[in-house]
Amino acid sequence: MPDDTATEATTAAATIAVAPEHHQRNEVLAFAIGVAGWLVPGLGHALQKMWGRALACFLTVGVLVFLGVAMRGNLFSSEGGDAFGMLGYVADLGTGSFYFAARALETQGSDVAHAEGDYGTRFLAAAGVLNLLAALHAYEAARGRKA
Amino acid sequence: MIAPTDFHLSHFQAMTFFALLISIAFGFLSRRRTNDRLKYIIWSLFLFLLIGVGIGWAMYPFSR
Numbered sequence: 001m002p003d004d005t006a007t008e009a010t011t012a013a014a015t016i017a018v019a020p021e022h023h024q025r026n027e028v029l030a031f032a033i034g035v036a037g038w039l040v041p042g043l044g045h046a047l048q049k050m051w052g053r054a055l056a057c058f059l060t061v062g063v064l065v066f067l068g069v070a071m072r073g074n075l076f077s078s079e080g081g082d083a084f085g086m087l088g089y090v091a092d093l094g095t096g097s098f099y100f101a102a103r104a105l106e107t108q109g110s111d112v113a114h115a116e117g118d119y120g121t122r123f124l125a126a127a128g129v130l131n132l133l134a135a136l137h138a139y140e141a142a143r144g145r146k147a
Numbered sequence: 148m149i150a151p152t153d154f155h156l157s158h159f160q161a162m163t164f165f166a167l168l169i170s171i172a173f174g175f176l177s178r179r180r181t182n183d184r185l186k187y188i189i190w191s192l193f194l195f196l197l198i199g200v201g202i203g204w205a206m207y208p209f210s211r
Contacts, residue, residue, distance in 0.1 A: 056175035060168045067164065070154035116154070119161040126165065130172055137176050 026143065034139030039096040041131045044138025057134040064127035065098045066105075073120020074110040075102055088121075094128025166195030 037044020042058035045051075069075070076088035093099050102124065111117040156164065174188035 053175050056172055060172040064165075064168055067154065071156065071161075115158060116156060116161070119156065119158075119165075123161075123165065126169065130169065134172070134176060 030139050030142035033142040034135050037135035037138040038094070038131065041096060041098060041134065044135055045141070048138065048141055050138075050141070053134075053137075057131070061095055061098060061127045061131045061134070064123045064130070065095055065102050068120040068123035068127065069102050069105045071116040071120030071123065072106075072108060072111040072114075073117055073122070073124045074112050075099075075106055075124055088125060091125040091128040094130075094132040095124075096131060098127070098131075162199050163196065166192050166199065170195060 033044045033047050036047060037057075040058075041061035042054035042056070044054075045057060046054035074088070076085055076092050078089055092102075095102070110121070112121060170188045170191035173191055174184040178184040178187050
């Protein structure tokens with residue numbers, strides 16, 4: 001029947017036209033979820049109702065940052081100078097908003113002359129890298145990848 | 148907000164805390180079912196500690 005064929009062809013054409021737009025919207029949403037996960041650890045998963053993962057990310061990153069500051073680890077700033085300082089800053093900034101919370105909590109400054117301070121520096125950097133990994137995981141999950 | 152005070156941990160305590168927290172995060176991110184997560188966390192924690200202590204022992208002759 002010519003009418004049905006025409007309708008099918010129109011529907012197929014509409015699907016082809018709409019699909020890229022829908023795909024682009026999903027990509028933007030996934031990216032926003034990834035950024036949210038970076039800004040607030042666990043938020044990217046919470047927005048997708050992955051409560052266990054959200055809580056685990058929030059608590060592990062939070063405890064690592066808190067312990068890092070309590071052990072007087074070095075929290076790098078943008079005025080690090082050398083490449084390692086900049087790398088440390090990027091790692092620390094990976095904790096998102098927790099970086100600024102750590103800055104506010106770190107009233108005594110760092111003390112890397114002792115082993116605790118050195119460990120604290122590693123805790124802070126590990127928290128940042130872990131949060132970046134979690135944000136990437138949330139982004140991939142939002143894109144529909146198996147997670 | 149509670150301001151953290153000076154917090155003292157031994158080398159082993161710091162390593163254990165670190166290993167535990169990272170293992171929990173990895174377990175939750177990489178596994179879906181509770182049982183699988185638990186197994187992954189325990190196994191990862193065990194390997195973290197084993198390899199950490201192993202590297203410590205391997206470095207002992209060069210420590211002084």
